[in-house]
Amino acid sequence: MTDLMHADEIRQYVKHAYSSIQSTGGVSAKELYSPDELALVPASTIDLSLGVANHLRWADLPVSATVLDIGCGAGIDSILAAHRVGPSGRVVALDFLPEMLGRTREGAAAAGTPSVEVLQGTMEAIPLRAASIDVVVSNGVINLSPRKARVFAECARVVRPGGQLCMSDIMIDEEDLPPEVLTHPAAWAG
16 A cells, blocks of 8 residues: 555544534444344444444453454444443543543443543554453444554554454555545545
8 A cells, every 4th residue: 555645644634524523323323233232322322323334243252351442433332342341341442532532431431331441542553552452343443544554563462362353344445546536535534
């Protein structure tokens, strides 16, 4: 991949697009998650869900596991993971936007999931020690990074030996797109 833009510029586009979202109507969440799963999540969190799939249905989240949710957004996956790992588990909800971390914090409190901890940071430089996570999850976020290889290197660094990565995302063959599309803010933050 050719890095056609600077990471700081892309981060600003993403920040502008995501920090001002007030509602998605929960359309994707209502299509992706079961009624039983949605019953565990506050309506305000569902209303702000921006995921692209329900990757948690494939994740092995044992009781007492430590989970990292990269790009937690409003927190739907963090909350669902917390229900699965139980009160002896831990879910670290990572996002670089304070607005999203606030939404996750509020949703986790409303859902009664105190094991959700919010952490501000970037997915390219995860502020956690090596081998401290059992399962890394991410839903429709890694595509927003101009340094995807760095994100995966960070995932490999923080996951414990024998741990796992469970993600869903969107992909496109960048070789098929002209530079003016690849460098357009909407292409990175849309």
